[in-house]
Amino acid sequence: DTAVSQTPKYLVTQMGNDKSIKCEQNLGHDTMYWYKQDSKKFLKIMFSYNNKELIINETVPNRFSPKSPDKAHLNLHINSLELGDSAVYFCASSPPGTSTDTQYFGPGTRLTVL
Amino acid sequence: LAKTTQPISMDSYEGQEVNITCSHNNIATNDYITWYQQFPSQGPRFIIQGYKTKVTNEVASLFIPADRKSSTLSLPRVSLSDTAVYYCLGGTDGSSNTGKLIFGQGTTLQVKP
Numbered sequence: 001d002t003a004v005s006q007t008p009k010y011l012v013t014q015m016g017n018d019k020s021i022k023c024e025q026n027l028g029h030d031t032m033y034w035y036k037q038d039s040k041k042f043l044k045i046m047f048s049y050n051n052k053e054l055i056i057n058e059t060v061p062n063r064f065s066p067k068s069p070d071k072a073h074l075n076l077h078i079n080s081l082e083l084g085d086s087a088v089y090f091c092a093s094s095p096p097g098t099s100t101d102t103q104y105f106g107p108g109t110r111l112t113v114l
Numbered sequence: 115l116a117k118t119t120q121p122i123s124m125d126s127y128e129g130q131e132v133n134i135t136c137s138h139n140n141i142a143t144n145d146y147i148t149w150y151q152q153f154p155s156q157g158p159r160f161i162i163q164g165y166k167t168k169v170t171n172e173v174a175s176l177f178i179p180a181d182r183k184s185s186t187l188s189l190p191r192v193s194l195s196d197t198a199v200y201y202c203l204g205g206t207d208g209s210s211n212t213g214k215l216i217f218g219q220g221t222t223l224q225v226k227p
Contacts, residue, residue: 004157041199043158043217090157101148101203103215105157 003027004106006091012112013081021076021109023091031055032074033092033103034066043090049074078111086113118202123222132189134221136202139183147178147185150201152220158201162187189223197225 004025013019025032033056034046048056052068063079078085091106120136138147146165150158162169164176164185175188189196199220 042219043201045215092157101146101163101215102160103158105159108155108157 004091004093004104006106006109008109009107010110010112012114014114015081015083017081018077018079019081019111020078021089021111023074023076023106025072025091025093025104027093027095027104029093029104030071030096031094032068032071033094034074034076035090035092037088037090037108039087081113083113086111118204118218120202120218120221122219123224125224125226126192127226128193129191132192132196132223134187134200134202134223135184136187137184138202138204141182141204145204147176147182148203149174149176149187150203150217152199152201158217161200192223192225194225194227196223198223
């Protein structure tokens with residue numbers, strides 16, 4: 001009964017390819033997020049969705065396109081992958097009616113672009 | 115949005131109490147102080163949150179002085195499994211409350227046997 005799950009856990013691909021990472025939460029939360037953690041361990045928000053609507057788009061290249069088919073899912077599609085996209089990507093969610101400082105993170109997807 | 119400053123690393127031994135202090139000089143009136151823990155190869159995990167004075171839960175205690183310009187996370191009797199990175203967050207992005215958490219570099223705590 002994983003709360004926030006991501007697939008795949010590891011993703012190795014070539015430059016120029018297109019790939020997707022899926023995220024699902026079974027917590028009934030309204031808000032979901034994508035974060036990127038680089039090799040220096042800095043964790044930075046990329047996107048935030050509330051009830052399937054985009055709230056935050058943190059100056060991420062438009063090669064990155066989040067999609068939220070319903071409020072339990074927030075997928076991340078990346079076009080034309082570049083070496084600099086190599087990182088760990090975390091999905092998170094936060095419950096309604098509380099401070100959004102309280103977020104529940106998934107296990108992460110380690111993306112390696114060769 | 116409050117910029118936070120915390121030590122880059124700390125070492126401790128099993129059984130000791132560990133205190134990690136974070137400064138957030140320009141924290142906004144409506145911002146909470148939140149701490150997260152991240153184990154290697156895992157996502158961050160919410161530990162504790164407070165506004166002022168003292169908050170305690172089953173994992174840690176959080177001490178916040180009256181001026182709220184700093185906070186101290188206290189981990190009682192640490193064990194090897196408490197080795198992790200601890201992040202202090204001084205609110206999201208203020209009044210809009212859109213959930214934009216800003217993570218600093220965190221404090222890497224190494225607990226030794």
